[in-house]
Amino acid sequence: MGPLYLFELASSQARWLELRQSTIAANVANANTPGFKARDVEPFNKILDAAPVRLALTSPAHIQLSAVDSDTRATTKKDSWDVVHSGNSVSLEQEMTKGGEVNRDYSMNAAIVRSFHRMLLSGVKV
């Protein structure tokens, strides 16, 4: 069994959730802008599964770009619930649902990080 990078995984999911929250905020703010197309980010499992070309680190001064930073970008989504006459495809109900989802996932993520931390501490404190 290979090593599990628990904190790395948890923090990249947290970053992904933050980015998703920021695209939701942009959608909601532009809910009345004519011609604005609602956007979403790539699903997290798709980012994890994809093996992107990484930059090699040959010096400690190089900055590591994680998969989340390089691959998470807003894409135009095609499954919007409604498109109004002005060409705006933001559905407030859908955005609110997504916002609740992000919030729930983030809360689970924080709980998991806390339990990892307790695990590590229990190892140290013996």
Added chain:
Amino acid sequence: MLDSLQASLAIATSGLEAQSTRMRIVSENLANANATGRAPGSDPYQRKTVTFDGEMDRAAGAQLVKIKDVGVDHTPFRVEYDPGHPAADKTGYVKLPNVNMMIEMADMREVNRSYEANLQVVKQVRSMVGMTIDLLRGA
């Protein structure tokens, strides 16, 4: 570039600002719904309209919203026969503003809904930041 959560707050705030400007225009229209001109035959208050535009803030890496333009509605004025009115023309007709109460009310409801949605985003971001801070506190 801002942190994603800070960017979310900036975006939601720009949304709140845009919707409150729109509310101001709606209330201006409602307040002036019966404002006629002074001189005989002169034009009354003309209904104002507001348009939004998406704006990419490159420094913050965020898609904000801003007021593009406050324009005027060019639909024809209502006319009413009232020869005694100071703004009546020679034939006795007075021009009244082209403000339709029903349209303004519908617009007001929409402003309310959008404002609420932006506020909800702010609340969610706040709770996410709170959860992150609680990680430090609880450990």
